[in-house]
Amino acid sequence: MDQAQQLRNIIKNTNKPQRPLARIITVTSGKGGVGKSNVAINLAIQFRKMGKRVIILDADFGLANIEIMFGTVPKHNLCDLIYQGKNIKDIITWGPEGVGFISGGSGISGMYNLSRDYLVYIIVNLAELDAIADVIIIDTGAGISDAVMEFLVASGEVILVTTPEPTSITDSYSLLKALNQTPRFSREDTKVKVVSNRVSSDEEGQQLFNKLNAVVARYLKLPLTYMGAIPQDQMLARSVMQQSPVSLQYPNAKSVRAFEAIAGKLMNPQDAAEVVKPRGMAAFFSHIITGRKLSSTPAQNYSSSPNLPA
Numbered sequence: 346m347d348q349a350q351q352l353r354n355i356i357k358n359t360n361k362p363q364r365p366l367a368r369i370i371t372v373t374s375g376k377g378g379v380g381k382s383n384v385a386i387n388l389a390i391q392f393r394k395m396g397k398r399v400i401i402l403d404a405d406f407g408l409a410n411i412e413i414m415f416g417t418v419p420k421h422n423l424c425d426l427i428y429q430g431k432n433i434k435d436i437i438t439w440g441p442e443g444v445g446f447i448s449g450g451s452g453i454s455g456m457y458n459l460s461r462d463y464l465v466y467i468i469v470n471l472a473e474l475d476a477i478a479d480v481i482i483i484d485t486g487a488g489i490s491d492a493v494m495e496f497l498v499a500s501g502e503v504i505l506v507t508t509p510e511p512t513s514i515t516d517s518y519s520l521l522k523a524l525n526q527t528p529r530f531s532r533e534d535t536k537v538k539v540v541s542n543r544v545s546s547d548e549e550g551q552q553l554f555n556k557l558n559a560v561v562a563r564y565l566k567l568p569l570t571y572m573g574a575i576p577q578d579q580m581l582a583r584s585v586m587q588q589s590p591v592s593l594q595y596p597n598a599k600s601v602r603a604f605e606a607i608a609g610k611l612m613n614p615q616d617a618a619e620v621v622k623p624r625g626m627a628a629f630f631s632h633i634i635t636g637r638k639l640s641s642t643p644a645q646n647y648s649s650s651p652n653l654p655a
Contacts, residue, residue, distance in 0.1 A: 366625035367475045371500035375516030377487040380542045382410035385484040390592040391608035393442045400445035400478040405486045415440040416588035422448035433470040472627040489523040499632035502621045541574040550574020575603040
């Protein structure tokens with residue numbers, strides 16, 4: 346029996362009918378510096394205000410954006426689960442409003458070469474998150490690395506954050522092209538949703554989405570859903586300097602109203618086609634581990650993009 350089949354058996358035994366499955370939302374961007382982590386954190390806060398239990402997994406290796414914005418340093422990360430025998434509850438840091446936070450560190454990249462016994466232990470532990478959280482937000486690294494693609498393919502629900510900067514739009518297209526060309530990507534099973542960030546108005550946000558959507562529809566035939574715009578906001582910038590989510594620090598800020606509206610759309614989709622069936626963490630990570638061995642296409646092959654429409 347190969348490792349992939351072994352992992353499928355683990356998932357089958359882990360995802361019992363009575364076990365709830367968490368909804369996994371992966372937040373990503375084509376380039377750094379577009380406010381991706383801010384979107385992840387503030388959506389988490391809004392979900393908490395709606396009564397949902399939320400955990401953020403910081404999968405942006407080498408950067409600690411989530412913990413910086415939470416103003417806290419976690420005692421443990423995913424490496425401690427894998428190599429130090431900690432259980433899943435040991436590595437969760439509880440932040441503002443009761444939002445849980447797990448630092449990925451280098452732990453996820455180290456999972457690919459582990460023995461079956463280790464994988465069983467890790468996946469069974471990760472599956473416990475389904476009983477702790479209703480929503481798990483994955484904050485990926487920026488760009489089109491293999492690791493980012495694996496997260497996007499595994500999650501089933503992707504929020505792409507982009508800004509009006511020409512480089513952000515081009516890099517967003519490159520990320521979607523890379524995702525579309527990933528062998529295990531299924532457009533039927535993965536919903537891609539776009540958030541326009543740092544715009545001057547709702548109209549600019551809509552225009553930004555229309556520009557990206559036009560070229561994606563023409564060249565990739567990949568359906569995108571527009572979730573809304575987050576305006577330029579001094580209160581948001583100030584909250585970052587204060588290491589506190591703007592949704593808590595300045596609850597009446599205009600950016601907070603935008604986060605509330607986007608969270609509402611995510612939790613109460615008007616279109617039945619946008620409803621995403623929860624996958625749970627066991628299936629999510631097993632998908633990543635097994636797919637790692639199948640992926641061999643260099644990410645740099647995906648970087649070219651056509652001219653975007655005016």
